[in-house]
Amino acid sequence: MDGRDVVVDQVVVHRNGRLILDGVSAAFRPGAITAVCGPSGSGKTSLLRLINRLDVPTSGAVRYGGVDVAGLDVRELRRRVGMIFQRPTPFPGTVRANLRQGAERSDTDYARVLEQVALTASMLDRDTADLSGGELQRVCLARTLTTEPEALLMDEPTSSLDPDAARVVEDAARALAGAGMTIVWVTHDLQQRDRIADDVFAVGDAQ
Numbered sequence: 048m049d050g051r052d053v054v055v056d057q058v059v060v061h062r063n064g065r066l067i068l069d070g071v072s073a074a075f076r077p078g079a080i081t082a083v084c085g086p087s088g089s090g091k092t093s094l095l096r097l098i099n100r101l102d103v104p105t106s107g108a109v110r111y112g113g114v115d116v117a118g119l120d121v122r123e124l125r126r127r128v129g130m131i132f133q134r135p136t137p138f139p140g141t142v143r144a145n146l147r148q149g150a151e152r153s154d155t156d157y158a159r160v161l162e163q164v165a166l167t168a169s170m171l172d173r174d175t176a177d178l179s180g181g182e183l184q185r186v187c188l189a190r191t192l193t194t195e196p197e198a199l200l201m202d203e204p205t206s207s208l209d210p211d212a213a214r215v216v217e218d219a220a221r222a223l224a225g226a227g228m229t230i231v232w233v234t235h236d237l238q239q240r241d242r243i244a245d246d247v248f249a250v251g252d253a254q
């Protein structure tokens with residue numbers, strides 16, 4: 048058991064009387080991108096939200112490094128396990144102000160996280176209102192990286208981006224996985240799955 052393994056164990060999720068996940072088990076390993084696939088409505092987002100406790104399963108457990116996430120401090124869990132959403136979630140203000148919302152660091156450190164997403168320190172004073180969708184999503188990824196997460200949950204992070212911008216995010220994620228991060232990436236795009244995935248988990252098939 049590695050400290051960054053994510054294990055989903057027989058999770059059941061009911062919401063408002065509907066069965067959304069019916070006994071799902073999966074394991075996500077460090078140093079790899081696992082693509083989570085499945086038809087629309089199969090519960091991919093619902094599964095991802097359990098991992099950093101944005102939601103709590105009706106039964107079953109999610110373990111991170113062998114420890115039930117229900118027993119972890121939620122802020123500490125979310126620092127260790129970052130999440131990127133389908134649409135960029137910037138705060139108003141400059142790129143620097145956004146990175147500060149992740150963690151107070153020096154500009155040198157901010158330059159390093161921007162570099163990890165193929166941006167440069169020249170971005171720091173730009174207002175997020177003036178950035179493209181692809182730039183914004185990369186700033187949001189950089190913001191998450193300021194807390195030095197061990198794992199990343201990515202919920203269709205490129206679905207609102209053009210193909211070139213999507214490739215940049217894919218390349219950044221591949222490099223992060225190469226450096227040992229555990230990456231769980233929801234996608235319904237089978238070509239993207241084939242480009243990025245070391246492992247594939249199909250929600251729906253395995254229930």
Ligand SMILES: Nc1ncnc2c1ncn2[C@@H]1O[C@H](COP(=O)(O)OP(=O)(O)OP(=O)(O)O)[C@@H](O)[C@H]1O
Pocket residue numbers: 062063065067085086087088089090091092093094235
């Ligand atoms: N709070 C809720 N109350 C009732 N139903 C919900 C709730 N949250 C999600 N659902 C339903 O659960 C099912 C799974 O939703 P989820 O967003 O996890 O699927 P998904 O596989 O990510 O879908 P997509 O590929 O379309 O984004 C859907 O039918 C959705 O309508």
